[in-house]
Amino acid sequence: xxxxxxxxxxxxxxxxxxxxxxxxxxxxxxxxxxxxxxxxxxxxxxxxxxxxxxxxxxxxxxxxxxxxxxxxxxxxxxxxxxxxxxxxxxxxxxxxxxxxxxxxxxxxxxxxxxxxxxxxxxxxxxxxxxxxxxxxxxxxxxxxxxxxxxxxxxxxxxxxxxxxxxxxxxxxxxxxxxxxxxxxxxxxxxxxxxxxxxxxxxxxxxxxxxxxxxxxxxxxxxxxxxxxxxxxxxxxxxxxxxxxxxxxxxxxxxxxxxxxxxxxxxxxxxxxxxxxxxxxxxxxxxxxxxxxxxxxxxxxxxxxxxxxxxxxxxxxxxxxxxxxxxxxxxxxxxxxxxxxxxxxxxxxxxxxxxxxxxxxxxxxxxxxxxxxxxxxxxxxxxxxxxxxxxxxxxxxxxxxx
Numbered sequence: 001x002x003x004x005x006x007x008x009x010x011x012x013x014x015x016x017x018x019x020x021x022x023x024x025x026x027x028x029x030x031x032x033x034x035x036x037x038x039x040x041x042x043x044x045x046x047x048x049x050x051x052x053x054x055x056x057x058x059x060x061x062x063x064x065x066x067x068x069x070x071x072x073x074x075x076x077x078x079x080x081x082x083x084x085x086x087x088x089x090x091x092x093x094x095x096x097x098x099x100x101x102x103x104x105x106x107x108x109x110x111x112x113x114x115x116x117x118x119x120x121x122x123x124x125x126x127x128x129x130x131x132x133x134x135x136x137x138x139x140x141x142x143x144x145x146x147x148x149x150x151x152x153x154x155x156x157x158x159x160x161x162x163x164x165x166x167x168x169x170x171x172x173x174x175x176x177x178x179x180x181x182x183x184x185x186x187x188x189x190x191x192x193x194x195x196x197x198x199x200x201x202x203x204x205x206x207x208x209x210x211x212x213x214x215x216x217x218x219x220x221x222x223x224x225x226x227x228x229x230x231x232x233x234x235x236x237x238x239x240x241x242x243x244x245x246x247x248x249x250x251x252x253x254x255x256x257x258x259x260x261x262x263x264x265x266x267x268x269x270x271x272x273x274x275x276x277x278x279x280x281x282x283x284x285x286x287x288x289x290x291x292x293x294x295x296x297x298x299x300x301x302x303x304x305x306x307x308x309x310x311x312x313x314x315x316x317x318x319x320x321x322x323x324x325x326x327x328x329x330x331x332x333x334x335x336x337x338x339x340x341x342x343x344x345x346x347x348x349x350x351x352x353x354x355x356x357x358x359x360x361x362x363x364x365x366x367x368x369x370x371x372x373x374x375x376x377x378x379x380x381x382x383x384x385x386x387x388x389x390x391x392x393x394x395x396x397x398x399x400x401x
Contacts (some may be wrong), residue, residue, distance in 0.1 A: 002243075004022075033097035033396040035079040035128075038119065042069025042300035051255050054298055057083055062249045062297055063319035064104060066190040066326075067131050067302035071102040074192060076398040084115065090120045098395045099160075101129040102189055105339045107146060107165070107174050108135035114149030120156045127157060129392040130165030131188040133339050134174045137227070141170040142395045146178065149173035154180045168342035186391050187347045187384040190319060193304065193326040199374025200352065205330035209311060209367055217242040217309060217363070218324070220315025220331075223250055228316060228336050229276050231354035235315060235334065236277045238363050244310055246262040246294045247320055251350075258294040307331070316354070318343050325349065332370055347384065348377035 028068045042065050046054045058064050072081065080096060082088070099120065106113055110308050120127060146154075157164050158180050176181035209215065217239050222228055240316045247277035248254050254395025256262045262270070263384035274286040297303035300323070307313050308327025313320055318340045323330030335341035336354040344351035349373040384401060 002278070013232065030153060032219040032398060035075055035077045035097060035098050035100050035397060036096035036123070036125070037071060037075070037079055037081045037100045038116075039068040039071070039081065039083060039102050040065060041072040041081045044068075044298050044300075046296075046298045051259060051261060052252060053250055055250075055255065055386045056085060058298065059084075059104075060250060061104075062303075063072070065298070065300040065303070067102045067104065067188050068191070068320055069120065070189040070191075070193045071100060071392075074189070074399045074401050075100065075392070076400060077396070085158060087119060092124075092281050093123050095203045096123070096125060097398055098338075098374065099123055099125045099127050100392075100397070101127060103129055103132040103165075103194055104188075105133040105135045107132065107171060108115070109144050109146065110135075110148040112149035114147075116128030117149055117153040117156055120160060121152070125160075126162075126395045127160040128179040128394055128397055129157060129161055130186045130388055131167060132164060132171060132175075132183075133188075133343065134171040134327065136338040138336075138338050138341060140175070141342070142173050144174060146174075147380060151178055152176050161376055163387075163391045164372075165388060167339070168346035170338055170342050181340060184387050185346060185384070187380075188319075188322070188343060189388065190322045190326065191347050191381065191384060192388060193300075194328070197325060197328065199377035200349070200379075201328065202330065202372065202377060203374040205311075206367075206370065206372065209330070210364070212311060215242050215244075215311040215363075216309075217244040217308045218313040218315075218318035218320075219244065220260070220317035220334075221245050221246055221248050221254075221315055222316030222334075222336070224276060228354065231336060231357045233277055233279070233361070234358045238357070238360060238366060239314075242363070244293070244312075246290065247307070247315075248294060248296050249316070249320065254290070254294060255296055258291060258296065260291075271368065291343040303327075316340065321349060321351075332367075348373065348380040348382070 044054050101163045131142050134141050165182040166183050172183055213393040219239050253266040256266045278286050303323045305323040309330035312330050313324035314332040316334045316336050318333045321333040324331030333344045333351040335344055337349045350370050352369050356369040389401050
């Protein structure tokens with residue numbers, strides 16, 4: 001035979017690889033580059049790892065699973081996932097061609113990315129990265145100062161990446177300030193999990209809330225920074241009459257309590273949390289609610305499907321809102337800092353301000369304050385798709401975005 005065509009089927013496209021020769025010995029095959037992805041494939045097995053190790057594996061925030069899942073799902077190349085805790089430089093360097101980093105708000109004055117810089121240097125591969133954001137209070141993003149290790153990381157991206165995808169204009173300003181001039185606005189990879197979502201479908205879910213008498217509302221629990229506590233307390237009160245889950249993304253003490261593995265330190269934390277969120281509620285009742293309604297997700301697909309079933313998911317977790325929308329449901333982010341506001345505005349997702357939560361007398365009033373334009377959502381998503389493809393589809397990486 002003169003040639004053999006191997007066809008690899010994918011849900012979004014067909015990749016044809018032509019090989020030439022009389023037999024399989026010494027075949028010169030055109031191969032897709034192998035991609036190494038820094039992060040999980042969107043799931044970890046909690047029952048295998050245990051609470052503490054599972055939280056470490058997801059970067060101490062289960063919201064990371066959303067954009068890690070999207071990256072793994074959409075990249076069509078052969079791929080290896082690895083985490084900060086299991087980097088085998090000898091294996092990776094010899095078996096991958098491109099390093100992919102699904103990023104979050106790593107441009108944080110409190111986080112030093114020396115280790116990520118070391119990974120890039122030791123692997124010595126071209127880098128694909130998107131979703132990089134900056135951590136700051138509203139109005140302060142342009143003035144943040146980054147640690148030395150993070151500056152080193154940005155300098156490496158300048159050398160190794162064609163484009164660096166940023167979460168929004170504020171993050172783009174930070175990148176430019178530190179000399180990263182090959183940065184563009186991409187939003188977050190989690191925006192492209194479900195291709196059938198439209199602005200009209202989101203608006204339809206929002207409109208239905210006004211006609212339903214009984215709502216199932218999932219509360220997206222934040223990290224309880226001092227400047228967010230008033231809004232967290234107000235939101236808990238507004239949702240007190242609604243059934244639904246308390247969806248957590250961080251904090252090992254809440255996870256231990258919900259899963260009945262709590263110790264004395266965890267119980268002390270729950271008491272502190274209860275005093276902030278529900279000072280008028282008896283501790284025993286708060287703990288009962290938390291035990292029965294609290295939930296963590298360690299699988300992005302399971303989270304997305306489950307969140308989409310509720311009438312509403314609302315709180316200070318932008319990826320909790322993303323999970324709901326990608327699941328065909330409704331998510332509303334309570335924007336309380338530069339990163340949540342920037343990402344909600346960049347991607348056109350529904351949001352309210354933390355001040356709106358404090359001012360609202362009831363949930364219906366709060367929902368009237370939701371900022372959302374379905375046509376703008378579609379426009380932004382189409383624009384960001386172009387940017388995301390520019391970021392990802394470099395060095396032979398193929399995607400289904």
